[in-house]
Every structure is written in structure tokens, then in C-alpha cells.
């Protein structure tokens with residue numbers, strides 16, 4: 194184990210690759226290593242890239258990685274694609290748009306399947322980020338599935354979240370629906386070579402003008418509330434707010450990339466200069482612990498409860514002898530009895 | 534917990550058709566594999582690099598150009614130099630019988646002609662992985 198940890202801390206790509214596999218498989222071998230690596234994490238800046246399918250996320254990741262490499266920064270990339278709920282298989286195709294990065298040992302690209310997780314990332318993506326962080330990557334780009342509606346995982350994981358839009362039918366409405374204003378630190382209208390790009394930009398700007406929600410950073414500063422990602426509130430007028438800029442890019446021509454990099458840098462500086470890094474990290478930790486605790490508790494509960502018992506309770510609910518909430522109370526009481 | 538089998542499907546060489554490779558990629562996904570698909574015109578270096586970063590269990594090559602006797606040894610060599618000597622290669626394409634022994638000697642573990650039933654490919658991969666469910 195120490196060998197692998199040392200190899201990883203010394204930047205061995207084979208070690209990074211193997212550990213990412215163990216992490217994604219939730220293999221028992223992974224946890225002592227993650228424990229050993231944890232003190233070495235917390236240095237990378239994690240950038241989330243989300244947005245509807247086909248808007249150009251992977252193409253932009255390719256551009257951003259090149260830009261950061263030009264600054265001599267090491268770039269780790271995690272690209273998440275969905276696992277088929279029917280077969281458990283997945284096609285991970287984001288690398289197709291990242292071929293410019295091949296042959297550069299300062300870049301490491303890893304594809305991940307969601308494996309049943311619904312929030313846009315895999316359950317193990319956070320730990321995968323830590324592996325890359327400990328291995329010394331300065332910038333970690335995380336491309337989400339891009340399902341649109343429930344991309345909440347990424348804001349709970351990334352330091353800066355980019356939401357990618359593309360011009361096209363119904364964007365304005367879609368944007369409101371998906372609540373992207375709440376999750377975006379930077380809004381990008383990619384495919385600006387296509388008709389309608391300016392319209393999309395002005396629609397987004399207008400929405401920001403009308404109803405910009407109190408930023409997440411504000412919310413954290415005031416409450417640090419568990420599991421709340423958005424709480425539109427009247428911000429105190431004396432506190433600076435981050436208003437997400439709206440940028441146009443053409444990923445296929447690498448247009449607008451310098452501006453995007455500088456917008457990300459401004460966001461990073463805003464977070465750091467306002468003393469928000471620590472409270473935001475606290476919030477992420479709180480959310481992660483909460484999630485892990487919930488899973489561990491359910492696991493424990495199911496281990497101490499026989500499947501027959503659960504089946505029986507399900508039958509009682511189906512027969513209308515027991516309502517669902519009483520069923521839960523009953524299972525919990527049974528669990529307490531079993532473990533005492 | 535069952536380990537997820539990860540396969541790289543790559544299309545080396547200069548010919549511009551990846552329909553066959555895509556069909557295989559989908560069939561393998563439907564069989565429950567995680568398929569890393571990298572697209573057309575992959576150099577041996579790109580294939581080895583992707584196999585390493587993605588820590589795949591198998592590398593599947595689709596070669597329809599007839600250049601397999603030039604491409605496969607080169608890819609095997611670059612993979613070996615990336616410490617990927619233990620990662621098996623399987624090959625899809627139009628491969629004349631007389632080439633097969635040489636390819637197998639290079640460590641190609643499965644050769645599948647056009648129109649091979651995907652179930653054959655799937656069970657071959659399971660067998661290679663030592664999976665009892667095959």
C-alpha cells in the first residue's frame with residue numbers, strides 16, 4: 194500500500210490509474226489509501242463543467258486544458274457519462290473531443306460511468322478528484338453527465354461551476370427550468386458561430402438582471418445550511434455578490450477561451466479575497482459527511498434487518514395495514530432491538 | 534460487489550469508417566461493459582495512453598484497412614513500453630486466416646471477423662476475464 198501511495202505522490206500515472214479504478218469500484222483496498230492521501234489534498238482548483246447534452250462541454254474541456262497547460266499547470270480531467278440503468282453498461286465517449294491533449298504527460302484524462310448515481314456525477318467522483326489532487330494536478334476539470342435538470346452534485350463538489358448553453362430552440366425557458374442561474378458561477382454560450390447565440394446571451398443576461406438569486410456564497414456566509422444549494426434571499430447590501438458573467442465561445446475554433454479562463458480566475462480571486470474559501474469548504478464537507486452518513490446508516494440497517502422482515506413490512510403496506518411512515522418507524526424499532 | 538469490466542474500443546489507422554466499431558461499442562455496453570470510445574485515427578501512442586489512463590481490462594481494435602500486420606505489433610510494443618504488457622488485445626476486422634497465428638503469437642487473444650455475433654465476443658471477453666458468468 195505504501196508503495197502505491199508513494200508512487201502516486203511521485204506522480205506515477207500507472208498508480209493514479211490503478212487507484213482511480215479501486216476508488217470507482219469502491220474496493221476495500223481504496224479506503225486506507227484515501228486515508229493516507231487525504232492530508233495531501235486540498236490544493237487543486239476544481240472546475241465543474243455542466244450543461245445539456247451536446248452543448249460542447251468536452252470540446253471546452255479540451256480548450257481549457259490546453260490553456261492551463263500553456264500556463265504550465267498540471268491538468269486532471271474527469272469526464273462522467275451515464276450508466277445504462279437497464280444493462281449496467283456505459284459508453285464513455287468524451288475523450289473523442291480531447292485528442293489534442295494526447296501525448297502531453299501534464300494531462301491525465303479519466304472517464305467515469307455514473308453507476309446508478311443520479312445527480313450528474315458518480316458517487317465516487319469526489320474521491321477520484323482527491324486522487325488527482327494528491328497526485329499534484331493543479332487544475333481538475335470535471336465534466337458532468339449533462340442531464341440538465343438535477344445537476345446538483347457538481348456545485349457541491351467544484352470550486353467554480355461553468356454552465357454551458359448553446360443557441361437553439363427554447364433555451365430561455367430551459368434555463369429557468371433547470372435552475373442554472375443558481376448553479377452557475379460562469380455562464381457560457383458555446384457554439385457562438387451558430388445563429389441565435391446573441392439572443393441566448395441576452396436572454397441569460399436579462400434573467401440575471403431580473404432575478405439574480407442571492408449567491409451560494411452569500412448563503413453559506415449567512416447560514417452554512419446543510420443540503421441547501423439555493424436560497425434566494427435579499428442579500429445585505431454591504432456584501433459583495435458574485436454576478437455570473439455570460440461569455441460566448443466557439444470551442445471548435447478555440448474562440449473566447451482566454452476570456453473564459455480569465456472569468457474563472459476572477460471567480461477564484463473573488464472567493465479567496467472575500468474569505469469564502471473556508472466557509473464554502475466547510476459546507477462541502479458538511480454535505481459530503483451527511484451523504485456518507487446516510488449511506489452508512491442504511492447499509493448498517495439493512496445488514497441487521499432480514500430481507501424477509503422487510504418483505505413482510507412491504508406486504509403490510511400493500512395490504513393497507515401499515516402506512517409508509519409507520520413502516521419506517523417499525524423497521525427502525527426492529528433495527529434498534531437487533532443491535533442492542 | 535462485481536467488478537466493472539472496462540474496454541477501450543479504438544480505431545487505429547487512417548481509414549475513415551467507424552460504424553463497425555460503434556456497433557461493437559454499443560453491443561458491449563448492452564452486455565454491461567464500460568466502453569471507452571476514442572474515435573477515429575488513433576495512433577499507437579494514443580491507444581496506449583488511453584488504455585493506461587483509463588486502466589482498461591481489454592483493448593479492442595477495429596482494423597478494416599488490412600493494415601493489421603503493421604498496426605498490431607506496433608500497438609503491442611507501445612503498450613508494453615507503458616507497462617501494459619498484461620492488458621490483452623482483441624481484434625475486429627477482415628483478417629485472413631494465414632495472418633492469425635502471427636497475431637496470436639503477438640498476444641492477440643481474440644479475432645472477430647465482420648458479422649461476428651456479438652454474443653461470441655462478449656463471452657470471449659468474460660472468459661478472458663475469468664468470469665464464471667460467461
Ligand SMILES: Nc1nc2c(ncn2[C@@H]2O[C@H](COP(=O)(O)OP(=O)(O)OP(=O)(O)O)[C@@H](O)[C@H]2O)c(=O)[nH]1
Nearest residue numbers: 246247248249250251252290339383384443444445
Ligand atoms: N459549430 C460548433 N460546434 C461545436 C462547438 N463546440 C462543440 N461543437 C460540436 O458539438 C458536438 C458536441 O460537442 P461535445 O464537446 O461532444 O459536447 P458535450 O456537451 O461534451 O456532449 P455530451 O458529453 O455528449 O453531453 C461536436 O460535434 C462538436 O464538434 C462550437 O463552438 N461550434
Ligand SMILES: [Mg+2]
Nearest residue numbers: 250251287336
Ligand atoms: Mg462530453
